Amino acid sequence: MKKLAVNIARLILAVAFILSGFVKAVDPLGTQYKIQDYLVAMGLGRLIPDFMTLSASVLLSTIEFILGICLLFAIRRRMVSKIVLVLMTAMTLLTLWLALTDPISDCGCFGDALVLTNWQTFWKNIVLLTAAVIVWRYPLLMPRLIGETNQWIVMNYSGVFILLVIAGRSLYTLPQFDFRPYHVGTDLRQGWQRMMEGEDSPYAEFFMELADEGEDITENVLNREGYTFLLVSPHLEQADDSQLDALNQIYEYSLDNGYPFYCLTASTEKGINHWRNITGAEYPFCNTDDITLKTIIRSNPGLLLLKDGVIIRKWSHNNLPDEQDLTGELETSELGQLPSDTVATKILWILTWFVLPLVLLTLADRLWAWSGWLRKRNNNPLNKEKVIMRKKIVAGNWKMNMNLQDGIALAKELNETLKADKPNCGVVICTPFIHLASIAQFLDQDIIGLGAENCADKEKGAFTGEVSAEMVKSTGAQYVILGHSERREYYKETPEILKEKVLLAQKNGLKVIFCIGESLAEREAGKQNEVVKAELEGSVFNLSEEDFRKIVIAYEPIWAIGTGKTATAEQAEEIHAYIRSIIAEKYGNAVAEDTTILYGGSCKASNAPELFAKPDIDGGLIGGASLKCADFKGIIDAWKK
Ligand code: PEP
Numbered sequence: 001m002k003k004l005a006v007n008i009a010r011l012i013l014a015v016a017f018i019l020s021g022f023v024k025a026v027d028p029l030g031t032q033y034k035i036q037d038y039l040v041a042m043g044l045g046r047l048i049p050d051f052m053t054l055s056a057s058v059l060l061s062t063i064e065f066i067l068g069i070c071l072l073f074a075i076r077r078r079m080v081s082k083i084v085l086v087l088m089t090a091m092t093l094l095t096l097w098l099a100l101t102d103p104i105s106d107c108g109c110f111g112d113a114l115v116l117t118n119w120q121t122f123w124k125n126i127v128l129l130t131a132a133v134i135v136w137r138y139p140l141l142m143p144r145l146i147g148e149t150n151q152w153i154v155m156n157y158s159g160v161f162i163l164l165v166i167a168g169r170s171l172y173t174l175p176q177f178d179f180r181p182y183h184v185g186t187d188l189r190q191g192w193q194r195m196m197e198g199e200d201s202p203y204a205e206f207f208m209e210l211a212d213e214g215e216d217i218t219e220n221v222l223n224r225e226g227y228t229f230l231l232v233s234p235h236l237e238q239a240d241d242s243q244l245d246a247l248n249q250i251y252e253y254s255l256d257n258g259y260p261f262y263c264l265t266a267s268t269e270k271g272i273n274h275w276r277n278i279t280g281a282e283y284p285f286c287n288t289d290d291i292t293l294k295t296i297i298r299s300n301p302g303l304l305l306l307k308d309g310v311i312i313r314k315w316s317h318n319n320l321p322d323e324q325d326l327t328g329e330l331e332t333s334e335l336g337q338l339p340s341d342t343v344a345t346k347i348l349w350i351l352t353w354f355v356l357p358l359v360l361l362t363l364a365d366r367l368w369a370w371s372g373w374l375r376k377r378n379n380n381p382l383n384k385e386k387v388i389m390r391k392k393i394v395a396g397n398w399k400m401n402m403n404l405q406d407g408i409a410l411a412k413e414l415n416e417t418l419k420a421d422k423p424n425c426g427v428v429i430c431t432p433f434i435h436l437a438s439i440a441q442f443l444d445q446d447i448i449g450l451g452a453e454n455c456a457d458k459e460k461g462a463f464t465g466e467v468s469a470e471m472v473k474s475t476g477a478q479y480v481i482l483g484h485s486e487r488r489e490y491y492k493e494t495p496e497i498l499k500e501k502v503l504l505a506q507k508n509g510l511k512v513i514f515c516i517g518e519s520l521a522e523r524e525a526g527k528q529n530e531v532v533k534a535e536l537e538g539s540v541f542n543l544s545e546e547d548f549r550k551i552v553i554a555y556e557p558i559w560a561i562g563t564g565k566t567a568t569a570e571q572a573e574e575i576h577a578y579i580r581s582i583i584a585e586k587y588g589n590a591v592a593e594d595t596t597i598l599y600g601g602s603c604k605a606s607n608a609p610e611l612f613a614k615p616d617i618d619g620g621l622i623g624g625a626s627l628k629c630a631d632f633k634g635i636i637d638a639w640k641k
Pocket of ligand 1: 397556560561562563600601602603621622623624625
């Protein structure tokens with residue numbers, strides 16, 4: 001139930017973020033105008049230069065889109081859910097302010113594609129904020145659509161798509177999808193007539209008034225049968241003048257063929273004269289409303305072609321029709337007809353070039369993961385010796401037991417015993433610090449490795465009572481146990497502290513036996529996978545592949561340590577296999593197959609054979625039963641059975 005709720009919330013958020021990011025990226029200038037509206041409402045209008053508001057527009061759409069994709073694919077679940085929560089909290093507060101004070105009429109969250117009132121936006125954000133809280137609370141309940149190793153492909157592909165293909169292309173040419181009332185195919189004549197008849201109309205501000213004579217020619221132009229070119233520039237002073245030759249050529253073409261050509265602008269006489277001077281423009285200029293001009297076309301200047309009052313073509317100044325396009329009359333040329341690419345063909349293009357590759361990648365990734373799982377399942381445990389090359393280890397953890405003399409005696413006894421009867425696996429004893437130097441003197445470390453139970457998270461210095469990794473190494477020890485649940489619980493060792501310890505241990509050439517495992521409450525809540533994963537991610541998944549290969553993992557369910565309760569061999573195998581699978585996701589199958597994963601928790605000579613027979617259990621970390629030579633030997637011998 002909880003999982004279902006989290007995934008519904010995830011889907012709602014993913015769709016909202018992807019759509020919102022996409023429609024903003026389709027029209028970066030529109031989003032920029034909206035940002036400028038916000039700044040004006042906040043009294044900051046003049047302070048922020050245009051290039052900054054445009055960059056903010058592109059950045060905002062990219063972030064929204066990528067967050068949506070991350071939610072959909074469940075990429076970087078914890079980090080993404082936190083960012084989404086922070087964003088939604090900020091947006092909800094902002095829209096509450098909008099709804100209460102009404103400084104601008106619509107929030108612009110879905111660009112011009114879906115215009116909501118300020119209160120509608122606020123309630124929409126309340127729904128999204130609730131979803132964000134749910135996802136943030138249980139991020140790991142979102143199953144991944146793609147393995148961790150391939151997530152970067154999805155993120156980079158989506159980033160390039162939204163930034164370059166959608167936003168970049170829209171800025172260079174024109175928005176691929178036009179949600180405004182002046183899109184190609186719009187019958188301006190009809191819209192304008194309806195407005196004149198008193199109907200509510202988005203064309204109320206559309207007018208053309210000859211700049212020199214002051215005559216309103218809107219009706220004449222819209223009612224004209226045939227073609228008319230409209231060059232649109234909200235402000236001629238800011239218009240791009242790099243395509244003057246192309247513009248003049250189009251004007252000449254219109255003269256030759258008898259098509260009227262007007263320039264629509266909100267500039268003053270000074271601006272118009274300036275443009276005339278630099279371009280030699282001879283076409284007539286008409287005054288029009290500034291906002292209307294910005295709405296008509298997202299390019300300054302941009303060009304429109306009307307036929308019988310219908311907008312049939314729009315061009316940005318970057319892709320104006322050239323000489324080859326302008327041969328013959330419009331009536332018979334392709335240019336004079338409505339373009340063949342409809343909304344459906346554009347959607348198909350996006351499905352083919354963006355959605356389909358991601359679907360194929362996801363399918364391939366899942367197929368690969370599934371075949372890996374099958375391969376593992378088909379590995380006959382009886383052939384384990386031949387198939388699996390990773391090291392088998394039985395390690396003892398003496399904890400805070402035995403004085404120096406008793407410890408030395410036990411180590412000597414074990415040394416002699418194993419020299420006489422060679423083990424079939426690696427054997428390690430991890431002892432209190434004070435035993436290390438003495439035991440190292442006589443221990444045959446070809447047969448028994450020696451390790452500490454802890455080391456400091458600092459390199460050296462004024463840390464009274466601590467023992468550094470370098471000091472441990474200098475005793476002759478080769479191993480160190482880190483992350484034991486007793487140290488996590490009683491000494492409050494956090495994942496960050498353990499991360500430091502692991503780095504220092506490895507820097508000093510110690511092999512780390514890294515412990516992970518869940519508490520009883522966590523097991524009962526079914527969170528064991530989540531917990532072990534978080535522990536690995538928190539302290540060892542930062543390592544390079546080379547360094548991770550030096551780590552031995554010890555899975556120790558806390559509820560089984562020193563309690564006499566053992567996880568059943570099946571329970572242990574299930575989670576060991578899971579641990580191996582997340583190592584595979586992170587470092588690949590080869591590393592996962594080579595990683596030694598020990599089981600710890602009331603392991604004894606009596607249950608060791610059954611546990612060690614499981615394909616993903618590579619030995620044990622032994623507490624209580626490592627304090628007596630015979631008990632420990634009994635467990636070591638499980639590898640001989
Ligand atoms: C341990 O503390 O690492 C451990 C596994 O203890 P025990 O074997 O006593 O449960």
